[in-house]
Amino acid sequence: MSAASRPVIVGGGIAGLVAALRLARSGASVVLLEREMALGGLLRSRRLPTGQYVDQGTHFLADTGIEDLDVLVRSMLPASELRRLAPLQAGTFAFGRLNVSSASLDIRGLGRDLEAQIVAEALCTEENGQEASDLATHVMQLFGSTALRTVFDPIFKKLCGVGCAELAPDAMRLFSLARLVALNPAATRRLKSTPHGDARFSFHSNDEGKNPASAYYPTHGGIGRWTEALARAVQDEGVEVRLGTSVQRVTRHRDSTVSLSLSNGDHLASDLLVWSVPSGMLLRALGEPPESMPQVRASIIEHFVFDRPFLVGAHYVHTYGPDVGPFRVTLYPNFTDVPSEGFACTVETFAEATASVPLDQHADQSHADLVRMGLVDPRATRLWSDAPPDRAAFPVWTKNHRLALLRQRERVEQLLPECILIGRATGKDFFMTDVLRDTWRRCDAVLQQQNSLRASDPSRGGPPNDHAVLDGSVRDVA
């Protein structure tokens, strides 16, 4: 690979923005292409007419453990405007029971007998050292058959629309379902004193046994305020941002450079393509049929403002029980500075991608669920509610889909070895922290490779050229 001095980054979500900043700060002349008319991807916020800011889902920043990256993330806003939440106060609602002390699934609402049976089976499971091929097998290995039947299958049918047998083992990670809360705090400490128990049971409090990583959120303006600051830093660093632009065709040349035909008819040449949007789109642009397009569930995101404070102090609550509609509720006044009137929350509910839900009816239903879960005062009046028409898409990690994504990634690596896949394109990471960490490491690897090439051949170390704009048709010389 030649010295990567002319990267083109496709997708302006956090992955694309962080990659753009990292590469531009190393001296590269970067172009960032974003299909929408705004940067930020899913990390955007809006101001409601009642004055509160709300996000597209729950999006807290968190330490990644990579010092330079964490410094960069925190440097986007003045320290006084980025609140440190250590630890995040997450809660759960499951089987009719609200628990605002722990982010892990609380099975005590199932009743004493079932709870005791699950704990007993979980303590007797044996690992055979083989990796499970699906989530049902993984749950059986960890917790046993009663937990699979009474806990995990119903929950995953609600969350993913399919049972555990169809899902990949790592689908658990998407919903923080790796450990259970059971018994009492003292008994749990004893259970956790062995590696077997520790892997299955969670402390009863968010404050106990947590790793020291902190989470962060802007004091006001929503997560979008942080993303806007990142986007400004990218532009200040000289990155050429092209909004409303996507890639139609990618052609690889013999010298390992690529030509990109853009949606506005322009052509760009680059010696490093950084792709942060689904890899199926890249295969299509290369003229190959994608193996699998992402399987997703639509997520209805509703915003509410009530006239009374929430009844709990949790930052957000996962709602696992099949008996309530939402899967997550975010309670903004518990971690932001808010206007004096009105208490805002965001409620996320999964729906079949094709389901048409009358949103006013849905708001009544969600309001009733919020009261039933013990989050909203029954006497509270709704000052505002709405649901943006664009439904967010949440991945469904079936085992077939995960395998197809892996094959797709391998195909891209064969066809375009110089391309780096980050963010959504990898198909392996979902959470922001993982996406940021992976993006940073991939950029690091590219930069190290360039440095070693420059060291071995000083002629490669010249100043970066401007992006060549190709006129006329793009030649297929691959």
Ligand SMILES: Cc1cc2nc3c(=O)[nH]c(=O)nc-3n(C[C@H](O)[C@H](O)[C@H](O)COP(=O)(O)OP(=O)(O)OC[C@H]3O[C@@H](n4cnc5c(N)ncnc54)[C@H](O)[C@@H]3O)c2cc1C
């Ligand atoms: C409903 C929901 C809730 C979530 N909750 C959490 C959470 O609680 N915690 C957490 O850590 N993570 C959460 N996530 C995941 C988080 O949103 C992602 O980790 C993060 O957004 C990934 O960033 P990205 O840059 O890879 O993708 P995105 O944010 O999706 O950005 C991709 C960008 O590429 C652009 N684009 C798409 N196609 C093209 C194209 N062909 N050409 C050019 N540009 C294109 C898009 O417009 C977008 O701006 C959630 C995701 C969803 C859907």
